[in-house]
Amino acid sequence: MSIQKTLQNLKCIKKYGNLPTNTHRKVAEVVISYASKTTTNTETPAAVFSTLTSDTVRLVLSDRRIKTRECLSFFNVISENRSLIPFTIEIEHYVTLIHRAINSRKFEDAETLINSLANDGNLRYPFSDVVSLAESQGFDSRILSTLFNLMLKVYSDSGKFFAAFETFNYMRNNGITIDERTCGIYLTALLRCEHLGLGLVFFYKIVESGMDVSIVIDGLCQNGEIRRARQLVEAVCRSVEPNVITFNTLVNACCERKNLKELDLVLLLMEKQGVERNLETYKLIIDGFLSFGNLGGAERMIAEMHDKDFHVGIYLWNSIIHKYCKSGRMESAFQVFDEMLHRGAAPNAHTFHIMVSGICGIEKMEAAKELEKKIVRNEIELDHDIFSDLINGCCKKEKLDDIIDLLSTMEKKIDNLPSTSQVAYLKIAEVIISSATQISTATKTTAAILSTLTPNIVRLVLSNRRIKTGRCLSFFNIISENQSLIPFKIETEHYLTLICRTIKSFKFEDAETLINSLANEGNLRHPFSNVVSFAESQCLDPGILSKMFNLMLKVYTDSGKFVAAYETFSYMRNNAIAIDERTCFIYLIALLRCEHLVSGLVFFYKMVESGIDVSVYSLTVVVDRLCKNGEIKKARELIEAVCKNIEPNVITFNTLVDACCKRWNFKELDLVLLLMEKTGVELNLETHKFLVDGYLSSGKLGDAEKTIMKMHDKDLSVEIYLWNSIIFKYCKLRRMESAFQVFDKMLQRGVVPNAETFRIMVSGICGIGEMEAAKKLANKMQRKEIELGHDVFDDLINGCCKKGMLDDAVGLLSMMEKKGLFGDARLYNMVIVGLCELDRVEEASRLLSIVVKCGATPETSFIQFLANG
Template identity: 45%
Template sequence: MSLQNLLKTLKTVKRSHRPNFSPTPKPYREITQIISKPLKPSSASKPLSATTTTFLSNLNPTTLLHVLTDPELKSSKCLRFFNFLLHNQSLLSFRPDLQAHLTLICRLLRERRFSDAEKTMKSDLVCQNPRYPFSVIASTVVNCCNDPKVIAKFFNSMLKVYSDCKLFDLVSQDFDYMKNNGIEIDERTCTVHLLALKSCDLLQLVLDFFYQMVESGIEVSVYSLTVVVDGLCWSGEVKRGRELVEEMIGRGIKPNIVTFNVMVNACAKRWNFEELDLVLLLMKKERVAFNDHTYKVLIDGFTSSGKVDAANKLVLEMHDKGLKVDTHLYNLIIDRYCRLGSMDGAMSMFGEMTDRSVFPNTDTYCALISGLCKAGEMGLAMAYVNMMQGKGMEPENVMFSMLIDGFCNKGMVAEAFEVQVLMEKKGFATDLTVCDKIVSGLCKLNRFEEAKRLLNVMVKRGATPEIASFTMPFDI
């Protein structure tokens, strides 16, 4: 017999000895019909077919697990089918158990459908009151999956879900379980938990969990350290934050500029300059250079506390380092010089600003003009008003009021009245107390007609004749 005839004979024998059975049909048609409908079918919807109803009534836990793990059925369809079963349990002869839930969740995680997996955990396993104790979940999930990477993702996802639901005791149980069983802990998930604790103002729990992270041996990032330092500084524990940073440096966790800026900002806002010096010294020791944000928070803190010369030096330092100095920073310093009555310093800073091609805005001129008006330098104040108008910026209500008040205080009532008239033409209402000063001054200058017109304006705005009449020698 030839080789070809031998092979042909063997194939015929193999076919004749095959067992005579038909494979178990896949329930795709029935499942497809189910998941194509809403989770809670309305009375107007088409009822399920008899085949599908029979399929559901004959469904059991073992069959359900086969469906959920069938590689030929997409995980998205498995999820929709499972959700349908949970919402229509009257159609079943059993209640899907924990193993079914975990089997589906592990499959979603294996296929990197992390959002769906976490939503399923939250709705089916946690809810408002945890349906299953953590110990039961932990002992069951290992029977549903033997992939170490999926198991690790499962417990890290559970930690995040517990944290989102503010079940912080369960977070600790989950973390301890992973640590004790050699399951890889995701540092980023732990950081999310630190943020959740911080948002609830649970500062001691933040510190406790952070130290758990450090002691567990996972590689703690500077971001996690910064979250904890920010929580301490926000609560006023700036010194404690700095000491934590120093401790972590000894453990190999290096702070970055963001970490330092958190501490610098806390010190500057609280005018805690003694602690600020220690933070800046630590920055220098760790060779972490200032960035533009560091300068901004320092300048803000120095100007608000009256340390204007120190703020001025920082601006010059920014220029030397090629950092951008915006108008707002100059305004802070100019405004503080003006409030302190140091108009020479304010105008010098204004000159520095224009020399550096940093353009002043309305706030810049408002600060300068306010300071000059208080100092009685009305000629210079009007010069800056003209300069401002020459650049296309017009005075507003507040600035007009400052000018009028300044002129009145200098006894320059005629000039105050001219500004008041201009102010009214531009649609701004003069403050009644300021008007009263002008009326009184006009009367002293025997300019009664002008005083009378202004008094009429005051009356229309609500001032009673009794209030203002003492300034006038005639009836309104």
């Protein structure tokens, strides 16, 4: 619908009143759509807004077929452009949209609208108007409850306490559900603003309404108003008896916020009111004391719980023991442990774990071992955590014999532990890695740790997924650098285990470094057969397997181990392992660079037969190497053989064309061009240049001309130097007529000759002694504002001298001098000799002085001739 049609409909509505609902909807949709768009046309929006009416707005906001989000956007636009609409936004508009927002669960938007309704124009729409409209509209109870609770919150947030109180009373008197948390917000706002009297009245109202007082108190506490919450309880406790749940709410808030001073006051009020602490109260207080670091207070609470015959869970005792252990106060921990036993509480496995962990933390390993025996006597099974702490403590004290004993015990006692004993080995491995990677002057410790390693431990470290790949690499590098300290030789399995991990972690550079060590250390001490054996036994993921062997192929190539590289390639090919063409390309280039042409050719054919997606670049490098070796025919036949699998491109053929042209092998060149046509590869600019150069170098000037003509016909950019090359060849052969024919063709093709073109032509004309024609061409160059250079002047002067035109030669030398140029000394000497022969000694002397001034050395015979003259 166009803007003009929209305006017409709106004007009709304004003039005649209601139209069919569908028309209202369409008009409203266009208005909403247009109003929400950004436009540079300021007149049209004004025209649209000026035609709106209060009734149109109401119809838009109440139309259920228009989405609530669009209604909100529409209302925001007209609210921001009130000066353009011919009416005042009414309370009905607000309430209609608030109702829709609540119904669509857009509570934030509803609250924003209520805020505008309540605060715009200093409460321009009083609460009574809202009530009247809500009652007349017949809102359901859920909408009413949300609406008035939001109003209560908005009034509270904006400090309109009496309006909020009025809202609360209305809800209470009309049976509308009141949210205790909203009441908490109102009460908090009252107390913050020191309206204690009104706060008390409101609190009494809450109590009378039968609402849960604890939720209100909890709301105050969550807002950080613990002191005011306690004062409120204290103020109303004469008429309202707070229960233990109310006090627990206060206790919990004090403990969470570590407000010990307020906690004491709450407990004192609790005692004053005769409210007994229950189990939950004690738990909250103990947790609070533990978080405060008041361990003595926590102990007293537990003792009090025992005295009152409360059930004291073992976790409370464990919590206190854990705190003492964590702070290193093991003596106090043991005292609590003894008190626990005295009270008849039976320690569990976690209790012993905490104690063992604490003792190991202070590295009292003898005491830890005694406690271990005590655990066994109490028939408590040693779990992973206890073993881990004992092993960790032994590692810190470097008691490697004890580590081995613990490992042995652990394997016997824990039924579900895998045969590799990963948990224990993990702990040992972590300490070994940590010790080995630390910089320390105490080399004996490192040596002692490394001397306890076994091949199995190394394997378990490298294969343990809980140890990061980076740490495994560091560990492996250290044992590799200190092989004299370990009692075994690093095995192929160790390398390959870590290589697989690095590949899986995308650390390809590290994987390549490891493969390089594996392949080249000790003159291939780890042969390829060992690698194959490991790969087949491990059932590796195909992706990892492919990456590993491709990296091996690359490493063998880089290190010149071509036989091993070919063995790798053959294994991958025979076992259907994905081969990377790029890696094969690297191997192929390496073979060709090392003059292994036959091997390279065999490998290339194997690549094609293997079904690898061989790139044209691989084909091109083989062709290039064959051509450089003079095997042009073989290169062409290679292309013919593989062109069904690999599409040769113009670069491939240009390699052949260039080789044919340089070797003047035009018979093979014709076959190459025929093959290009057969495979549908077009000759490009570079191809034509090769052909022109080849024809020129071999004296086939006609073919060179034809090639240039074809280039023009194909709209290829024919550079001027190609024309110049042909003209130069004709001039050199003294075939000036042909040179001028080429020159004319060049002009016909719209090619503008440059200075070099004219220089070549002048030189050619001078070469056949046609000096008048040469001078005319030189004058033409000057008219075209082409500067005559040294070469042109040299050719003209030389020709004039040979023809006996000394005056012209002298004139040309003079012209050169005016241009700031100095001719070749040979030319000056030639002119001087001619002048001397005609007894024009004065002119010859002048030229001789120029030669001397310019630093050239004239011939002695000329000087003697002038002196004698």
